[in-house]
Each structure stands twice: as C-alpha cells, then as structure tokens.
Amino acid sequence: MNEMTAIKTTLKDWESDQEVRWCPGCGDYAILKAVQRTLPELGADPAKTVFVSGIGCSSRFPYYVSSYGFHTIHGRAPAFATGLKLANPELDVWLVTGDGDGMSIGGNHTMHFLRRNINSQILLFNNEIYGLTKGQYSPTSREGTSSPTTPLGSVDRPMQPCAFALGAGARFIARGFDTSKNLGEVLKAAHAHQGAAFVEIFQNCIVYNKDRFADFTEKAVADTRQLWLKDGEPMLFNKGTQGLRLNTDHLHLEIVDVVDGDWQAAGVLVHDVKNRTIAHMLVELPMALFPVALGVIYDDPRPTYESALLGQDAVAREGKVANLAKLLAKGQTWTVQPEDQGPLSGV
Template identity: 70%
Template structure:
C-alpha cells in the first residue's frame, strides 16, 4: 500500500448536490458537518474515499458525501466494506451504521470486521431507537423505553456498543456525540489508527427519542457529566474554567473505579488515574461506568493497533503466487479429471 498523499480541499469539496433529507433537528446533520469539516483537515482525497452504509436513517450518509459510496443492505455493510478494502486496500473506507443496523441484524458482521481488524473507520450512530421504521425499541434502548413495539416499556437490558466492540477484539474504541465540538478530534484519532476503528456517536432522534442524551450532553453543567479522555492526561472532570474538582481513581482492593475530589494541583495525591489508551482493562472499566454515579466517558477510550487483516491477506496472496504461472486452463485440468470419448451413436457434440 502506498503512503497517503495530502490533498488540499474545503468543506464544499465534500458536499454533494443532493438535498439532505433527515428530520429537521436530527443529530445526523451535525455528524455530517463534523465529518465534512474533518476530512479536509486530514488531507483526504475525495476520489480515494468511500462511504459504505447499511439501512437506517444514518445510512443515507453516502448520498451526501462527494466521494465513492455504497448504500448496501440491512446489517451487511461490514461485509461489503471488507470486500471493497480487499479489492482496493489503498481506499480510505468509512463505514456508517446505526444501533439497529449494526447491532441487531448486523451484529454478526460487525463482530467479524472488528475481530479481523480490517482497516476502516466505523461510525455507529446510536439514538437508542429505530428511527427509520417509526420508533420501535432498538438493541440499545433503555429499560422502560415506551415505543410501538414496547408499549408498556422495554424490559430488555440494552446493549453497550463500546463494550461489544471491545469484546469483539476492536483495537480502537472511541465515543462522542453529535453536537460536541470534540467529535472531530475523535474522528481524526480513528483515521490515524491503522485497523478497525470503532466510534460510537450518540445521536439525538428529534422525533422518536428526543433529548434522551440530555442527561450528559446538555451544555449546562456538562463538565460534571462528561469525562473527556486524553492520552497521558489525568482523568479530571468538573467545571474546566474552575480548574476541575473531581477525578477518576482506581480502588485497588476491589479493582473498581471511583470518583474522588481532585484538582489540577492535587490530582496525584488524590490518586487520579492518568489515561493510558493502550490499557484494555481500564478501557473496559471506563466503558462500563454507570452513568449518574459517574460521568460519561468520551473521547478515545482504547487505541492499541496491531497488523491489519488486509495486510495479512495481501502477504498471503503474494506468497502463494510467487514463482507460479497464471494459467486458468491448467488449473481447471488439475486433480481428478476425465475426458468423455465419443462412441458410435452417441456423439459428444
């Protein structure tokens, strides 16, 4: 694979002439603009970029990106994206899916693209509802969610997308939300990662699940409810203008996380953890922190690359083909073959 070349583009170079058609106020608009603003900063080439999606509101994304795109079938975007990457490993692949498309019918395919570590960015828009099919509960819907399919409230325990990704062997796991000014930084980190980079993006469904993420995403008091992680920096939260007042520490007796009082001056004495994005165990604890007692962990939770799937496939192909002649007729005649001879009264033609 060739080294990437930096291209000079603007946001306009990534916009199509298609009318963007989501419900007014949908969080997908903000995510679309975040991606379109981020790609020029990456020096990406529209002619070498491909957006692949499944089915759902989020999966309209390829129509609105001035790149190659493929709107595939329900849940199968990871399989199609894997095939595209193997056919042309130099392509920059972005996979777009939702909590329904990616974790219900597509859960099997999502697991395999993550464990194989195919080099692509996977954006899972999580609005905790089936928006396109009129508001049924989804795999991530909270217990008690009332919907056409759960009229008296869902009793299913919701799936945790980041825990699913980490458990499936993902080497990059990130989190953000639609209107966050920090979302582009998460996208940039995912793009820099060589391998399957999984980003869960909380996305407001204005019609069927309005403001469900306001408990942590609302601007007022956000410092107390959001823990933005940065590699090598202490896990502090609270009002950043006041220098923070809380942190995340590890109780070494119970091997669980806890909230402690801490500031930028005394965080070491308070036992606040320094974020190490290569630490899979701490990443798992951060992902599973119960919101309310803890803030929502956001940013890059885990980033520890290893060789990619397509690199291994290319090396295997080259090794298998070394010193061999490409001869289809010879290949077809190899092994147990026989010739039917013409006999009297029974011509072969």
C-alpha cells in the same frame, strides 16, 4: 494515518448535490458536517474515499458526501467494506451504521469485522431507538423505554456498543456526540489508527427519542457529566475538581474530589489508551452515577486483516505464472472421446 497521498480540498468539495433528507433538528446533520469538515484536514482524496452503509437513518450518509459510496443491505455493510478493502487496500473506507443496523441484524457482521481488524473507520450512530421504522426500541434502548413494540416500557437490559466492540477484539474504541466540538478530533484519531477504528456517536433523534442524551450533552451540565479522555493525562472532570480513581480493594472505578489541583494526591488515574482493562471499566460506567467517558478510550494497533491476507497471497504467487487453462485442467478431470459417447452420440 491511512496510506494515501494527501491532497488539498475544502468543505464544499465534500458536499454532494443531493438534498439532505433527515428530520429537521436531527443529530445526523451535525455528524455529517463534522465528517465533511474533517476530511479536508486529513488530506483525504474524494477519488479514493468510500462511505459504506446499511439501512437506517444513518445509512443515508453516502448520498450526502461527494465521494464514492455504497448504500447496501440491512446489517451487511461490514461485508461490503471487507470486500472493498481486499479488492483495493488503498481505498479509505468509512463504514456508517446505527444501533439497530450495526448491533441487531448486523451484530454478527460487525463482530467479525472488528475481530478481523479491517483497516477502516466504523461510525456507529447511537440514538437508542429505531428511527427510520418509526420508533421501535433498539438493542441500546434503556430499560423502561416506551415504544410501539414496548408500550409498557422495555425490560431488556441495553447493550453497550463499545463494550461489545472490545469483546469482539477491536483495537480502537472512541466516543463522541453529534454536536460536540471535539468530534472532529475523535474522527482524526480514528483515521490515524491502522486497523478497525470503532467510534460510537451519541445522536439525538428529534422525533422518537428527543433529548435522550441531554443529561450529559447540554452545556449547563457538561462540566460535571462529561469526561474527555486524553492519553497521558489525568482523568479529570468538573473543571479539574473531580477525577476517577481505581479502587484497588474492589477493582472498580470511583469518583474522588481533587483539592487545590493536586490530582496525584487524590490518586486520579492517568489515561493510558493501551490499557484494555481500564477501557472496559470506562465504557461500562453507569451513566446515572458517573460522567460519560468520551474521546479515545482504547488505541492499541495490531496488523490488519488485509495486510496479512494479501501478504499471504503474494507469497503464494511468488515465482508462478498465471495459467487459467492449466488451472482448469488440474485435478480430477477427463476427456470424453467420441467412441465413449454411446447411443446418444450426435443427438
């Protein structure tokens, strides 16, 4: 958990007085409510909580949470969040972005934020489309996506945000989706992680990419299409009748049937949140062939950027007295005497 004194709040304490302005039916409503319900359970303090966003539908988020917030520049929210944590490490910083904002124009900022391991929660809303700017394809849009910028269908291979985050050095990776009852638990786990916690949230864009994730989010297919991971528990789905096994000959994951509940005999993997190699395999499973890996996929903390930097600063300050005049006079400085001013003196 972030270092803070827990206080008692309710859902109402986190609801702002601003009119929520997303399209009716947008998945962002469900995510907002999940966050507002989770914050009281964390004992979060509105006076020490900050939501930072860039540009996009998801980036309206800070207006709707009754805490501090910054609606910043397209793709640059990580830079602002970094500054906040360095200026005041006690702040509980939540960074809200989207697949366009965070993975396209802001991809480099996201990468370095993760690499540095700033102690914050990053919520990336992935609707596989540019919603705010009227439906252009995004870095995560699937091949064949028809949009104003790809009228014949996108030929780009989509990027995987969680694979990107792992490649950038992130120490916490998780997935959820907008209407999931488990999203709150995922958010709690992200908040408990000391470091940059990256959460990809699949989000339905009701206007430009409607029901894109219905093939695994709908109740009728949830059992067979969702793999909810828990540390120390077998990777089972379809009511425990199937699981994932590591094929050691070819080093890839495969689906196996579980007979009479004997998952061990079937060779089903036990989830280890510290196993980075398996985490890579899980986030890159083809959605058409495998259930979607959800929950906490990877969680292996290391020291945060701000703790290292501020610790270094404290050592540099030790035994020294602040003296601005001395600092300004240090180095290559000189004093101009009246006799040195030449013919322009007094002009």
